[in-house]
Amino acid sequence: MAQTKSKEEVVQEYRIQSIQEATMRVIARKGMAAATMQEIAEEAGVAKGTIYLYFRDRDELVEKTFERAITELISKVDGAMQMPGTFYEKLRAAFAAKIAFFNDNREFFRLYVSLRLPEGNAQQQRRHRRTCEPQYKSAFDHFAGQLETAMKAEEIRHMDPHRLALFIIESTNAIVLDRVLSEAPPPDEVDVSFMTDLIFDGIRKRS
Amino acid sequence: MAQTKSKEEVVQEYRIQSIQEATMRVIARKGMAAATMQEIAEEAGVAKGTIYLYFRDRDELVEKTFERAITELISKVDGAMQMPGTFYEKLRAAFAAKIAFFNDNREFFRLYVSLRLPEGNAQQQRRHRRTCEPQYKSAFDHFAGQLETAMKAEEIRHMDPHRLALFIIESTNAIVLDRVLSEAPPPDEVDVSFMTDLIFDGIRKRS
DNA sequence: TGGTTCACTGACCGCGCGTTCAGTGACCTG
């Protein structure tokens, strides 16, 4: 019974998970700055003090919650890009994965968008930069690398891969954000097609 | 001397302006949530209490500061879109205007990006929605209308104009934001061309 | 020049937050 999970460990993991899920829901409702420990505790159905048994402070709670979610997002999108097929098909699959992820994790978007411009005091911002940004940055560079490969394989036009990565990631973020904020977003397919076609072919009238 | 500006009015306007400029600088440094009245007062070279002679509370200060800046941005971008020429030329001019504005108003970007996802308590968010969002929304709808006109004139492909407006505005925001955060952004021309060409022609390899 | 005004100041207040820790009771153990 030494190498398997003890009963205490199972309970502990369950607590951690339900606190993190509550954190996501509250941040989604109120935003990063207005999400209080009191409300997170109520949402999770525990006392405020209990949270501090599992997380050192508020910063660590937010940080760990963020890590768990973004790791999942990155692996899903990257998995889609690894599928066999043309670059167009890969990109389309990646967009579909991204939209599907946010359909299932509507709560996550506020955390996600606060990535690029962290709020809070100077110390929080430094911490944020140390922990969250590297993950985002490496995923970003990875995507830029894939774009560069596609350029070399003559699958897409040549241009600055980092600028292009930024453009694609953020423009799709905008659509996803709009979907999350919207009461009744269009079907996944519509937005996936819209984004893929627009990025591949632009808005110019074909002659 | 009744109908011209009195000395007091001149002083008053100067105070208001310097407090608003200080507000922009502090928000740019620290972010919306971490910008305190104390620090804004120090930055403006006045006492904290003085700010309350000109603005009812913190919310009104931020709101008025935002209004002043976004009005200027909208008029510049819209002015560029009104110039004669093809739609390609108009869009290019609008992007150039946007980049030029943020070159001159680097401080404004944090206020600007916080538009879409306001932080703060529920009351602040409601206020924010009432005052800032309508301006953004009307500019947004206006742009969507211009896109629709261009579609009807067969200058660009047909698609959902609101989705397209969102896509264009936010993707160019991403580039602008990156420029503002960057120590040494590329020359204006490079990014203007990049954005315009990408949006017009996409990434597909031409056969 | 003495009196009056008023823009400005900054010490102060109350509030709400993150964080703490003495207390509690369910559960295990012998």
Next chain:
DNA sequence: CAGGTCACTGAACGCGCGGTCAGTGAACCA
């Protein structure tokens, strides 16, 4: 069943914020 353990609780604490207001002195007036 008595005694001990420990995950959990929530009242209480300190801090830092937005906001206040009695006091101050420069500028102006009679």
